[in-house]
Amino acid sequence: MTAAPLPEHGYGLPHDVSVDGFRVDELIHFTLAAITVIFVVVAASLIWSFVKHRSGPALYSHGTRGSIGLVVGAVALVLFGVDGNLFIHTLGDMHQYFWNFKRAEAAQxxxxxxxxxxxxxxxxxxxxxxxxxxxxxxxxxxxxxxxxxxxxxxxxxxxxxxxxxxxxxxxxxxxxxxxxxxxxxxxxxxxxxxxxxxxxxxxxxxxxxxxxxxxxxxxxxxxxxxxxxxxxxxxxxxxxxxxxxxxxxxxxxxx
Ligand SMILES: [Cu+2]
The missing domain is CATH 2.60.40.420 (Cupredoxins -  blue copper proteins)
Incomplete structure (x- = not known):
């Protein structure tokens, strides 16, 4: 019977004991922060439009030039600013650290x-x-x-x-x-x-x-x-x- 590792306490990610683990944690924390901001913006605009349009006649529209531009701009911002950022950083971390077997095997x-x-x-x-x-x-x-x-x-x-x-x-x-x-x-x-x-x-x-x-x-x-x-x-x-x-x-x- 081998010894069992101590259980993890508290909330959040398991205790990181590696040299490069913080790179993964940074990506997770960046993602969490980004989706928190997106959630707040989406929820606030939903609530705002519920309140603003709570009475009066039903309105059917594909939106104005301005509102369509705003939506397309927001999607592009999320795609390039959040996903693009994650993608570039992940590729870099993989190449330099997590999949850099050449460097690892050559190390003293x-x-x-x-x-x-x-x-x-x-x-x-x-x-x-x-x-x-x-x-x-x-x-x-x-x-x-x-x-x-x-x-x-x-x-x-x-x-x-x-x-x-x-x-x-x-x-x-x-x-x-x-x-x-x-x-x-x-x-x-x-x-x-x-x-x-x-x-x-x-x-x-x-x-x-x-x-x-x-x-x-x-x-x-x-x-x-x-x-x-x-x-x-x-x-x-x-x-x-x-x-x-x-x-x-x-x-x-x-x-
Ligand atoms: Cu298995």
Whole structure:
């Protein structure tokens, strides 16, 4: 039984413990502010017209040039000012941070992990001391992903049955695990602790049980854990146990 992360308290988004999560939160807060303003303007103009036209004969009209211009202008303002702004910022953030695997993998001390999702748990694989996946010193865990604080982590994801989705709410990232594909996700934690890992894609009757713990450790604690686990893995390695050999050679996506 692994430790459970502490429940979140209060209102709002889950506690953000990632380096880049604020970029997601900023977009959400900007959207909330924009729709609040739009709601107030729309509700106020509705109430105003109800009151203004509450008596007198019914009036049918397609509007004046001025009123049509006002509506078209307001729609254009929302489309370009709000949606356009979100679109441009999202593309920029994806390109520079959330999908910048090249930079993450090149970073000093970056941690690479392979995750195999299946009904209904998350198996994680670390390359061990030799730095290569699919060798006898690979460290394998179940529903227990450990990472060091302060360095980029890159996860390559696979699924052996149906579509799952690796969701780390406290790091503001989520990625589907799709049978027949290797997908990937990168993030960097800035606060040690235990956080929730959830499957975000309904994947069968026990989907709700597909929870795991992400433990963010101090760099030394992580190194020690990985070294000890690598020793254990080497001792426990069984070449006949085909089930345990699901790892793959780390996929190079960038040329
Ligand atoms: Cu699942």
């Amino acid at each position: 001390g970056a941690v690479l992990i392979e995750v195999n999702a299946h009904q209904w748990s998350w198996d994680a694989r670390y390359p061990g001391a030799d730095g290569r996946f699919g060798t006898p010193d690979d460290v394998i865990t179940t529903d227990d992903i450990r990472i060091p604080v302060g360095v980029p982590v890159v996860v390559q994801l696979a699924s052996t049955d149906v579509i799952h989705s690796l969701y780390l709410p406290n790091l503001r990232v989520k990625q589907d695990a799709v049978p027949g594909m290797i997908t990937r996700i990168t993030f960097q934690a800035k606060i040690p602790g235990e956080y929730e890992i959830a499957c975000a894609q309904h994947c069968g009757p026990n989907h709700y049980k597909m929870r795991a713990v992400l433990t963010v450790l101090a760099p030394d604690a992580f190194r020690n854990w990985l070294a000890d686990a690598g020793e254990d893995a080497r001792r426990a390695y069984d070449p006949e146990d085909k089930e345990a050999h699901w790892g793959w050679e780390w996929r190079r996506f960038e040329p």
